[in-house]
Amino acid sequence: MGAGGFVAGDVKNYPGKVTRHVVNACVLGAMGGLIFGYDLGISGGVTSMAPFLNKFFPDVYRKEALDTSTNQYCKFNDMGLTLFTSSLYLAALIASFGASYITRTWGRKRTMLLGGIIFFIGAALNAGAVDLSMLIAGRILLGVGVGFSTQSVPLYVSEMAPQKHRGAFNIVFQLAITIGIFIANLVNYLTPKIAGNQAWRYSLGGATIPAALICLSALKLDDTPNSLLEQGKAEKAREIHRKIRGLNDKEIEAEFQDLVTASEAAKQVEHPWTRILKRQYRPQLTMAVAIPFFQQLTGMNVVMFYAPVLLQSIGFENNASLLSTVITGAVNILATGVSIYGSDKSGRRSLFLSGGAVMFVFQVALAVLIGSKFGTSGDVIELPKWYAGIVVACICIFVSAFAWSWGPLGWLVPSEIFPLEIRSAGQSITVAVNMLFTFFIAQLFLAMLCHFKFGLFIFFAIFVAIMSTFIFFFLPETMNIPIEEMSRVWKQHWYWRRFMLDEDDDRRASDLMV
Numbered sequence: 001m002g003a004g005g006f007v008a009g010d011v012k013n014y015p016g017k018v019t020r021h022v023v024n025a026c027v028l029g030a031m032g033g034l035i036f037g038y039d040l041g042i043s044g045g046v047t048s049m050a051p052f053l054n055k056f057f058p059d060v061y062r063k064e065a066l067d068t069s070t071n072q073y074c075k076f077n078d079m080g081l082t083l084f085t086s087s088l089y090l091a092a093l094i095a096s097f098g099a100s101y102i103t104r105t106w107g108r109k110r111t112m113l114l115g116g117i118i119f120f121i122g123a124a125l126n127a128g129a130v131d132l133s134m135l136i137a138g139r140i141l142l143g144v145g146v147g148f149s150t151q152s153v154p155l156y157v158s159e160m161a162p163q164k165h166r167g168a169f170n171i172v173f174q175l176a177i178t179i180g181i182f183i184a185n186l187v188n189y190l191t192p193k194i195a196g197n198q199a200w201r202y203s204l205g206g207a208t209i210p211a212a213l214i215c216l217s218a219l220k221l222d223d224t225p226n227s228l229l230e231q232g233k234a235e236k237a238r239e240i241h242r243k244i245r246g247l248n249d250k251e252i253e254a255e256f257q258d259l260v261t262a263s264e265a266a267k268q269v270e271h272p273w274t275r276i277l278k279r280q281y282r283p284q285l286t287m288a289v290a291i292p293f294f295q296q297l298t299g300m301n302v303v304m305f306y307a308p309v310l311l312q313s314i315g316f317e318n319n320a321s322l323l324s325t326v327i328t329g330a331v332n333i334l335a336t337g338v339s340i341y342g343s344d345k346s347g348r349r350s351l352f353l354s355g356g357a358v359m360f361v362f363q364v365a366l367a368v369l370i371g372s373k374f375g376t377s378g379d380v381i382e383l384p385k386w387y388a389g390i391v392v393a394c395i396c397i398f399v400s401a402f403a404w405s406w407g408p409l410g411w412l413v414p415s416e417i418f419p420l421e422i423r424s425a426g427q428s429i430t431v432a433v434n435m436l437f438t439f440f441i442a443q444l445f446l447a448m449l450c451h452f453k454f455g456l457f458i459f460f461a462i463f464v465a466i467m468s469t470f471i472f473f474f475l476p477e478t479m480n481i482p483i484e485e486m487s488r489v490w491k492q493h494w495y496w497r498r499f500m501l502d503e504d505d506d507r508r509a510s511d512l513m514v
């Protein structure tokens with residue numbers, strides 16, 4: 001057994017079929033990932049469109065047009081422009097805290113709907129933008145929409161899914177993110193051919209389509225039994241629970257009673273934000289911060305945001321680099337499928353560790369490949385086709401390793417480890433940390449490339465080694481554990497058990513709940 005191993009022992013095995021209702025709920029719910037993905041994928045391409053730069057960032061446009069420097073590492077470094085990409089993630093960060101209150105009091109479903117509506121308005125403002133302030137206002141609304149949906153969707157799916165398939169269902173959210181990214185890459189590749197100077201309007205306005213889809217699906221969804229109990233709607237909760245599990249009252253009783261107990265305990269907690277800081281939640285709090293932080297420090301978003309720029313830096317034509325982005329986008333989708341299959345069979349830990357090992361090797365390979373051609377001067381040279389092909393292949397393998405590990409698990413694991421009383425607060429922390437570091441990577445990457453040069457890949461490789469070691473020692477296996485029974489994995493963990501209360505303490509603590 002590995003350092004984070006967990007003895008399955010007396011794990012409860014609730015009955016529950018994969019019903020049409022649960023599939024519908026999870027698939028429609030997971031659509032929330034589309035808007036996040038579309039955003040991640042669209043801004044890199046839009047900011048490389050000359051008419052867009054000329055309209056909103058004329059200084060950057062002139063600077064690029066006049067740039068005669070030969071240093072490829074520093075060519076695209078501009079803080080104002082990266083702020084366009086990164087501002088959205090700052091807005092999402094702030095919104096996720098408000099979303100915590102809304103998911104708790106209004107429920108998961110309404111939060112998703114609200115997120116979709118705000119996102120729709122943001123996309124429409126962007127498409128019609130006549131000046132920079134309209135553009136930025138749109139970005140902020142998009143960010144709020146993303147904050148709301150990344151807060152509510154993973155919780156929604158984890159609570160709906162039957163325990164044995166929670167991993168697979170939850171990863172449909174990540175699959176939707178990767179599909180969103182891919183569609184955005186394709187749109188950016190096609191709009192300049194179709195709409196010329198107005199291409200950016202179509203690229204940005206395209207986000208209204210996934211937003212509308214999300215609103216429509218959220219309208220059709222039922223809220224989760226856990227959330228309905230949290231809102232005091234016990235009868236409705238029972239009805240939905242029966243429906244999604246495809247069982248009768250008697251058959252759902254054991255699982256339903258556990259949900260009721262969890263919800264009762266949760267109701268006594270008036271201040272989840274104070275509560276989450278208590279010593280007994282230290283393991284969950286650590287994971288809520290560490291997992292999204294490490295996910296961003298894999299360097300994946302460098303590829304997502306700046307692959308066209310990166311590939312142009314190493315000598316690709318503009319069109320070839322946009323096309324390569326489409327290829328990495330497709331690889332991202334396919335490899336996410338591996339995780340859907342593997343997370344409930346081989347477990348979260350083995351996916352994390354295998355993904356980490358492969359990412360490490362190929363990041364080092366990229367550093368060597370790029371460093372040996374461009375050195376530290378970054379002078380332009382003609383890159384042989386076969387060599388460029390190897391670089392793209394390494395990027396694809398790196399992307400696929402992320403897609404079967406840190407990509408989906410970075411959302412799945414935090415959403416399943418919190419007890420109900422601090423679940424919304426915990427998820428907010430995960431979203432906020434994720435958005436904060438997405439912001440940093442988006443904002444700082446071009447400056448980092450300029451200073452670290454090819455060593456940037458070594459920088460991320462070192463982080464991948466650290467995060468894999470962390471997972472090995474500190475993350476217990478959560479596969480197949482009912483969501484309201486999760487506390488047992490910490491109680492049996494070699495390190496975290498010292499933070500956990502025993503049964504008597506549990507009782508005393510609930511008497512003293514804040």
Ligand code: BGC
Binds near residue numbers: 177178295407410438
């Ligand atoms: C991450 C994003 C990333 C995407 C790539 C998501 O899980 O949160 O930051 O761009 O995966 O597929």
